[in-house]
Amino acid sequence: MGGGQELPERMEMRTVVKHRTVGEVMTSEVVQAHPDTSFKELARLLTSHRISGLPVVDDDDKVMGVVSQTDLTRRQATRGRSRSGRGRVLRALRRVGHVHPTAPPALTAGGLMSSPAVTVHPEQRVVDAARIMERRHIDRLPVVDEEDRLIGITTRRDLLRVFLRTDEEIREDVAGAVCLHGPAHDADRLRIEVRDGIVTVEGAAGPEINTTALIRAAWRVDGVVGVVNRLTADRRDVSSLPPGGL
Template structure:
């Protein structure tokens, strides 16, 4: 009933700094610092994503700086000790990369980031070609929608569709993203539906439904 959900393509950054598998350690560190990012996609050919290099992938170089990992460390942290010895992106990167499609919804993307504990996701097409990158901060952009914009969508997509006859008796107030619905409606069983659909409007922080049946 509500409007089309916003997707990754609505919020992603399309200009992405990348490196190739042959990029050396200092080149990667320089790119991270220059572009103020924490993760860089590693691409081959015409932009096919083969992995990502993050700050976490580079830290073992410092962690084991000045001493060779012992046998116990190599057994306990095989990936970290290997990365500590690596000089190029191909040995430092996490592969395969966790990616997302541009048509994924923002909740789907947020769940993937939370599940995999990832701050930034390369956005790829069906062939795995890089199209952009999306970060946690990008997902929060949806909450920058103005109160007037949210009120207009709640009116159009929820109130006018659920309560066409009761519409004049319903007031929609939005303050800092919190929607308050007050008034009287004819169909009491639709009140919880109105609450659920209003909460589903992207950018809504919370809903306070004070609708009553006549």
């Protein structure tokens, strides 16, 4: 799907490619905890809601940290816990969730959470949030407003929905982005191919095309996982000079 094609003439219109934002894909109803939430209650929240982590907020709804299944099972799990499946982890949480009422008070969200929390704002692009998750090795990002108050949460699953796009859909958006970085008659000579989210741009780029900006624009299209630059310089002006040059 999405084999190489010449840019269509309709792409001469300078439309700006729309990027999905975190605010469009986030979940607004967030399961959350407070610093004094007990170990037992944390385990109950994770298992009953079938989630792998939740944010910890203060009395002003500002995010202090995040508690995950790993945080709760770290003290009980063996060194091989990273190889255990989700079902095994959930079973372990159910067991530790029934701890005796006199469990140490230090086992609270405030003592178990990972802090500071990595957060995003609703206006940030989905692709940027996905890259943050990949770079920080995390599965969820609390979404905060301009005052850092919790307003939602986004997960890898939420972001994945944006990247489940066909190669042809991606190619059309890349073609539109390419047309923003050079005259239409120059951009039309370029070829764009998309396979499995990897974009290949090839052809002779005229002097009026900003190839660096063009490649960056391709990277910014939702669903793009890689860009191959096979652009070459357009030598027509040079070849038309008389022998000996100017």
